[in-house]
Amino acid sequence: MSDTEDVDEPEPEQDGSQKSDNENDLEKEEPNVLTEETAGQSLSLLCKSGDGLSHAFIRADLKEKNLSDISILQGYIHLRFVDISKNRLTDLSPLNNLTHLLSVKADNNNLEKIGLQPFPFLQHASFSFNRINDTSGLEHPLLEQLNLSNNRIDSVKYLRCGLLSKLHTLEIRSNKIQSIEELNIPSLKNLYIDYNSISNLDGISRMNQLENLSVRKNKITELTCFNEPMSELKYLDIRDNLIANIEEIGKLKDLISLQSLLIAANPVCKEEGFRMEVLMHLQSISKLNEDDVAEDEKLEALEIAKQRQLEKEKFAEYEEMENI
Template sequence: MSDEEPEDDFDNEDQKEEADEKEGEEEEEKEGAEEEEEEEWQHPVSNPLTEEHFKEGLSLLCKTGNGLAHAFVKFEVREKELTDITIIQGFIHLRYVDLSDNLLRDLSPLSCLTHLLWLKVDNNRLTSAAMEELPYLQIASFANNHIKDTTGVNHPRLTSLNLKGNEIEVISGLDPLKLSNLHTLELRSNSLKTTTGLYLPKLKNLYLAQNSISNLEGLEDLTQLTTLHLRDNMLESLDGFSESMKALQYLNLRGNAIAQLDEVAKLQKLPMLRALVLLDNPCSDEGEYRLEVLVVLPRLERLDKDFFEEDERLDAEDVRQRRREEELEMEREREREKELELEGEETPEVTE
């Protein structure tokens, strides 16, 4: 997230917010479609990739590695009900491949595509994202499959990984040494219950909306994280944030179960936090909600979808000053009480 253009960054996150809402609606439709496809899942009809598909789907003529020849480097074949892509092994110069909306379960033939930069295999029947290491792969999307875990992803130049809409319950196997360039991880709409397993110090954007997360754990290694989406989970408290998360600027907690505004004080350990979303939590219904949040988090620029106005900041500063004075007065009162107690103890008893 850029410091120079915060408004644009917030607009981008608003778009992500709208995408989350649409995702929830599509999820209901998807459940109905999955029931209808159950029989076909058990007994799929073989339908391999053919040379005819390549004639239709190849594009983007580029020089090959030695610069002396040319080859098509982009291939797209969608909605063809493909079950087998073995033939793709012969097209070693491919750099951009889109095989979305098919019936694929096996991606092993892609291991021959050592020049691959971009891969999209959304809406297939994959149960794993594990593949042979592809040395130049930078962007990979496995959205809306049946993937059970995050193991086997080990591409050294990978910057963006999309695993949304799968069946992942635990984050594991994401090696920070192998994934040293990974900056965006998309895990929306899975079955996660905790955030443990995220040992990715270079990660900048993390999307965990629409899971079943009730505990925030293992976040201390996310020292470069700037954006964190946790919308529509099961959080009741804000324990788990770490002082090491010094780069976090945008935090979306919409649609959780945070009941007490006092929990917001736990975000004071995030010095760069500029935008916070708390809509659809019980605490957002409390009186003076915006004021109380700003009192606790004076550096905050935006709460939910609205930026703070100058008069709100002045009101919040007045409240902070008044509370500081009240605390000082209470502290003085406690000191006076201690002094009186000590004087009482030191006064000798008068005997007849």
């Protein structure tokens, strides 16, 4: 899953809304059904079965097999780890019989929906680089990590705490999402929603356990959402958005644990005194964009903030006297 190093990321691949020549070629290919022989060759990790009375292989590595049909897997009921990435799959329903699944990777397929029943033990799931257009079919009570990046998703309404109560990491980069207002997963610690079309972050305060938030390359213009405390947030990447007003920086002041702020490539960065304005409001940060924050900078910012407060108090006293 993702880390939080503040390095320039490459432009992600497109969301797949237009079919490439390779996709069209795949659709013209003949069906390629998973056989018992190929399935058998993919198995590894011999462990005790659920009842403890026998042994069975619990891992299947079937990536890059050009498969279009995995129906035979429904008979491999002891599997716990399945990797079916880089195939031509459009249907995952054969996996519904694998009630002991802990991890499934189905990246780089032709999926338009997920269509899985709730798995009682599933902890890790990845469906990136498909053609998925909604988030239904995700009701896994122990799921901790979920990757839905590079799809065609335009709504997050099915991503709710009642369905995903243990989820701590969600990657949903490079989709068509315009709002996260319906996103409600308080357990989230890491949220990556870069490269979408989000104009505001209304509702983000519901995820008050967030430690890492990345919303790079969206259409965000203001930061009012951070007026409500998010005391655990340590890393915030809001690069390549549309924040233009220097007053928006003050709305970050309640992020008391923030250590790293990436805000480059916003119009506000061109404002005179921008860096000092950030440091006045965010004494906790140790890195701003690509640069470390020196202690003498923090002291200077603190002094400016004190002088500004004194000036406000004097002005308030003056106004009060004028009104007597």
